[in-house]
Amino acid sequence: MSTAPASLIVCHECDLLNEVPPLAVGEKAFCRRCSYMLAANRPQAMTIVFTFSLTALVLLVLASSFPFLGFSAHGQEQTVTLIQSIAVLMTQDHPTLALIVFALIIAVPAILLLGLIYVSLAIRTQRRLPAVRRVLRWMLHLVPWSMAEIFLIGILVSFIKIVALADVSLGLSFWSYALFTVCLLVAVQHLDKRELWRALGALPRG
Ligand SMILES: [Zn+2]
Numbered sequence: 001m002s003t004a005p006a007s008l009i010v011c012h013e014c015d016l017l018n019e020v021p022p023l024a025v026g027e028k029a030f031c032r033r034c035s036y037m038l039a040a041n042r043p044q045a046m047t048i049v050f051t052f053s054l055t056a057l058v059l060l061v062l063a064s065s066f067p068f069l070g071f072s073a074h075g076q077e078q079t080v081t082l083i084q085s086i087a088v089l090m091t092q093d094h095p096t097l098a099l100i101v102f103a104l105i106i107a108v109p110a111i112l113l114l115g116l117i118y119v120s121l122a123i124r125t126q127r128r129l130p131a132v133r134r135v136l137r138w139m140l141h142l143v144p145w146s147m148a149e150i151f152l153i154g155i156l157v158s159f160i161k162i163v164a165l166a167d168v169s170l171g172l173s174f175w176s177y178a179l180f181t182v183c184l185l186v187a188v189q190h191l192d193k194r195e196l197w198r199a200l201g202a203l204p205r206g
Contacts (some may be wrong), residue, residue, distance in 0.1 A: 005022075005124045006013070006019045006020055006021045006022070007020050007022075008020070008021075009029070009038045009039060009136075009194070011031040011033065011034065011035050011036050011038060012036060013031065014031060014033050014034040014036070014038040016031055016032065016033045016034070016122075017021065017033055018032055018038055020038055020039055020175060023039060023040065023041035024041060025027075025041050025042075025043060026041065026042070027038040027041050028041075036070055039192065039194055039195070040192055040195075041204050042190065042192070045190040045192060045195065046120050046124060046199070047124070048125060048186065048187070048190045049116055049120045049187050049190050049191060050116075050117060050120035050121065052183045052184075052186045052187040052190075053116040053117045053119055053120065053183075053184075053187045054113075055183045056109075056113050056180050056183035056187060057113045057114070057117070059108065059132070059176045059179050059180035059183060060106070060109065060110060060113070060176075060177075060180045062172070062173065062176040062180075063082055063173045063174075063176035063177035063205065064082050064083060064106065064173070065079070065081075065173065066081070066171055066172040066173040066176070067079035067080065067081060067171035067172065067173060068080055068081050068082045068084075068085060068160075068171050068174050068177070069168060069169070069170065069171055069174060070168065070169040070170075071162070071166045071167070071168055071169075072166060072167045072169075072183070073165065073166035079171060081103045081173060082106070082173055082177065084099050086101050086102050086105075086106075089101065093111075101151075101171040102149070104146070104147040105147060105148055105151040106143065107148045108142055108145045108146050108147075109148050109180075109184055111142065112139055112142045112143065112146050112184075112185070113136050113184065115136070115138060115139035115142070116139060116187055116191075118132065118135050119132060119135055119136045119139065119200070120137070120197065122200070122203065123196075123199045123200065126203060126204060127203070128203045128205065132203075133200055134202060136196055136197070139189075140193060143191070145175060145190055146184065146188075148180065148181045148184055149181050149184075151168055152177065152178060152181050155174075
């Protein structure tokens with residue numbers, strides 16, 4: 001195996017040109033200067049991306065369908081869904097903000113997951129699905145715009161503040177959204193750009 005040629009990889013973070021030898025299964029290569037992960041040999045990565053993207057998408061649908069938070073104070077009870085919590089911004093004259101929040105925490109993650117499922121399905125089934133290379137390019141651009149985990153942290157911070165004012169209960173949708181965030185992060189963590197482009201390039205024609 002040591003006779004195979006090393007490949008040159010430019011570090012995404014610091015632009016240093018690194019010489020990376022062929023990796024054994026389970027091995028990873030890091031940048032010499034900034035320790036950014038350059039490549040990894042994870043044969044199961046595509047299966048993980050597919051499984052976790054699909055699970056995340058189902059959880060996102062669940063998260064949009066049930067009560068997200070429940071409040072009770074002074075004998076009054078109220079529950080809000082995820083969509084309602086965004087719609088509140090509309091009624092408070094912040095339509096642009098509502099649109100941005102909706103895009104970053106629901107729409108972009110949903111499009112990203114659909115794209116990842118599409119690309120990983122093409123690789124797993126070895127079929128050159130229509131526009132699959134374009135889909136991958138768009139998905140790689142979208143990754144930084146998916147901010148589900150930031151939203152979740154925001155919710156937890158405000159949760160701590162609201163608890164002092166009212167009895168707050170976490171609904172089924174909250175837990176679905178939390179699990180969705182974890183699955184999305186796992187899927188994104190297993191994206192290996194170099195490996196994805198190589199796998200798409202190796203798909204049979206026709
Ligand atoms: Zn680097």
